[in-house]
Amino acid sequence: xxxxxxxxxxDICQRGTSLTIQCQVDSQVTMMFWYRQQPGQSLxxxxxxxxxxxxxxxxxxxxxxxxxxxxxxxxxxLTVSNMxxxxxxIYLCSGELGTTDTQYFGPGTRLTVx
Amino acid sequence: SQKIEQNxxxxxxxxxKTATLTCNYTNYSPAYLQWYRQDPGRGPVFLLLIRExxxxxxxxxxxxxxxxxxxxxxxxxxxxxxxDSATYLCALDERAGANNLFFGTGTRLTVxx
Numbered sequence: 482x483x484x485x486x487x488x489x490x491x492d493i494c495q496r497g498t499s500l501t502i503q504c505q506v507d508s509q510v511t512m513m514f515w516y517r518q519q520p521g522q523s524l525x526x527x528x529x530x531x532x533x534x535x536x537x538x539x540x541x542x543x544x545x546x547x548x549x550x551x552x553x554x555x556x557x558x559l560t561v562s563n564m565x566x567x568x569x570x571i572y573l574c575s576g577e578l579g580t581t582d583t584q585y586f587g588p589g590t591r592l593t594v595x
Numbered sequence: 596s597q598k599i600e601q602n603x604x605x606x607x608x609x610x611x612k613t614a615t616l617t618c619n620y621t622n623y624s625p626a627y628l629q630w631y632r633q634d635p636g637r638g639p640v641f642l643l644l645i646r647e648x649x650x651x652x653x654x655x656x657x658x659x660x661x662x663x664x665x666x667x668x669x670x671x672x673x674x675x676x677x678x679d680s681a682t683y684l685c686a687l688d689e690r691a692g693a694n695n696l697f698f699g700t701g702t703r704l705t706v707x708x
Contacts, residue, residue, distance in 0.1 A: 523698040573638050586638030
């Protein structure tokens, strides 16, 4: 299994600012993902974080708004740029070990934008 | 359009009974389907995975079925306990080895002592 931590666990931010969320895995994972979970809703995949190359974004999400880095097999960051209240959500990262086809999730980062 | 529906937003059952949660999907051809548990303020935790060529999978008190004709998965918890109270999410992936999971809306299960 893999243990995933995220920093910060929560933050309250002002409109127009940016926040970078860090995701650290305790073992090397082949795939890392970023999800958004809005209040009372399920998880929506934002992007797949690719090591050493640009992330692969899902429909409705763009790099300018959600730049992602993955410099190695155990670490990734997601930045929420030029935030608005609509970005208030929980952001979760996950990792997949080898070819297990299952994902391990971090505890999430609860973001509130005022 | 593509949809993954879990037919109950909330389900209350008595301790000791079997809880049955349903996941129906439309316009997907999943290679496999997974069930996760999510507690408040926590990330989802993987429970079970069932592949398209499998009918049933068991793990301790948990059982999952997968009917690709009905486009439905059932998730059972037998001898339910208050500690089983959580939100349960189904998720499916259409492409084996490329793990883009699409999640259902979740069912919040409460087991009443």
